[in-house]
Amino acid sequence: RQVAAMVLLCAYGNFQDRIILGLNLAHGQQEPLPPLPIKFIDGSLQLAPILPADRGKDTYQSQGNAITPRDIAWMAVKFEDLQERMEQQRERTPRLPIPNWEDVASALPPAMAAKPTRIRWSLVNYGYAPELAIPWSIATRTHWSESPAERILEESAFWVQTRAIGCNYCMGHCEMLLEEAGLDSSAVAHRTQLLAESDWSKFPVAEQHVYAYARKLSQTPWDLTAADYQSLVDDFGPQKAMGIFWWLCRGLYMTRISDGFQLPLERENVFSNHDSVIIADEK
Numbered sequence: 001r002q003v004a005a006m007v008l009l010c011a012y013g014n015f016q017d018r019i020i021l022g023l024n025l026a027h028g029q030q031e032p033l034p035p036l037p038i039k040f041i042d043g044s045l046q047l048a049p050i051l052p053a054d055r056g057k058d059t060y061q062s063q064g065n066a067i068t069p070r071d072i073a074w075m076a077v078k079f080e081d082l083q084e085r086m087e088q089q090r091e092r093t094p095r096l097p098i099p100n101w102e103d104v105a106s107a108l109p110p111a112m113a114a115k116p117t118r119i120r121w122s123l124v125n126y127g128y129a130p131e132l133a134i135p136w137s138i139a140t141r142t143h144w145s146e147s148p149a150e151r152i153l154e155e156s157a158f159w160v161q162t163r164a165i166g167c168n169y170c171m172g173h174c175e176m177l178l179e180e181a182g183l184d185s186s187a188v189a190h191r192t193q194l195l196a197e198s199d200w201s202k203f204p205v206a207e208q209h210v211y212a213y214a215r216k217l218s219q220t221p222w223d224l225t226a227a228d229y230q231s232l233v234d235d236f237g238p239q240k241a242m243g244i245f246w247w248l249c250r251g252l253y254m255t256r257i258s259d260g261f262q263l264p265l266e267r268e269n270v271f272s273n274h275d276s277v278i279i280a281d282e283k
Contacts, residue, residue, distance in 0.1 A: 004096060004128030004261075011256035012136075018249040021221040022229065046141040047111035055181040056150025058191065059204060066199035067208045074163075074215075079193040082163070082171065089168035089265040094120070096261060099127030108134065118270040120263050121169070121254070140250055147243030151181040152191075153207060157214045157244070158251045159195055164218035167255035172265040180271050206235035214248050 019025075101116040104123055107130040117123065125133035155177045162171035178188045194200070200208045209231040216224055232241035257263075 001128050004124070005132060007257065007260040008125065008129050008132045008136075011253045011260065012132075014256050015249050015253040018217055018221055018252050019246075022217055022224055022245055022249065024224070024226065044142075045138050046145040047109055047138055048114065048141070049112075050141050050144050051180075052144060052148035052151055054148060054150050056152035056154075058152055058183055058187055060194075060202045061204060062202070064201040064203070064205070066201040067205060068200070068212045070199045075197050075199070077163075077196060079189070079196050082168075082192075082196060085166075085168045086172045086265055089172065090267055092262050092264040094124070094261055094263055096124060096128060098263075099123050103127060104130075112137065118266065118268075119173075120266060120270075121173075121258060124261050124263065125257065136253070143243070143246055143250070147239065147246070149240065149243055149247065152178065152183070153210060154244075154247055155181060156191060156195060156207070157210050157248060158254075159192055160211045160214040161218045161248065161251045162255060163196060164215050165252075165255055167258055169258040169263045169265050170251075170255050173271075176269045176271050179269060209235055210244060213245075214251075217248050218252060 098120050101118075101123065104126045105113040105116070108126060112134070122133075122137075125136075155174045159171060159174040159178075162168070162174060175188050175192065178191065179185070183191065194202055195211065200211055203211070213224075213228055213232060216228060229241070229245070232244055235241070236244060
């Protein structure tokens with residue numbers, strides 16, 4: 001339990017680090033400030049699993065222009081190599097035994113324990129460090145309820161992050177969730193192959209900005225500039241840009257958990273038939 005808690009705290013450090021670097025926050029003279037005396041009213045936090053209704057579009061442009069220089073090292077890793085890495089991930093041995101759902105459910109709030117999960121990431125977190133894992137899940141679900149975004153775009157951006165830092169477990173989950181967003185296996189393969197082996201010119205410009213930001217935030221966050229973030233604001237507006245940014249910072253928490261515990265990738269789609277609330281995308 002102590003080791004698991006250390007992994008979760010280090011993962012949260014990555015999340016917080018990306019928030020600070022991405023927004024270029026300066027240290028105030030009076031920091032650290034005391035916690036704000038906030039109490040959330042009933043119903044303001046999202047506990048049950050949730051999915052935005054807007055799945056987005058799987059669109060491409062035949063004569064598009066790349067908005068970033070060609071990254072030869074990035075494009076050198078072929079789609080087939082990534083698929084092989086995910087297959088090897090399925091054979092990994094976890095660093096901690098993965099708990100059963102029955103051992104996990106009793107520690108969860110009723111709304112979070114209403115339906116069993118097969119996701120090993122969740123079972124390990126809830127099983128060993130529920131006091132840290134539960135608030136994190138509530139935070140991410142509340143973010144989704146307050147700032148819904150296109151699911152195809154979100155998972156594609158997260159896929160870029162998994163490729164950037166070599167997290168094969170989360171890469172497999174991205175492909176599962178792209179299927180849940182309505183893409184068949186061939187469409188998922190086509191999209192992820194373009195993300196892996198192309199200069200992204202076939203994607204709409206707004207998508208390219210998100211992928212470029214995702215890669216930079218993951219690999220060299222200290223090089224982020226105000227212009228990088230402004231590109232998101234120009235494309236999506238201030239609120240959705242902040243939602244995308246938060247989502248990408250969240251991705252760098254998720255990957256640290258996966259690799260910290262060396263989780264073996266599930267062979268079946270553990271997100272299929274997931275009993276989640278579908279929320280409307282307010283535009």
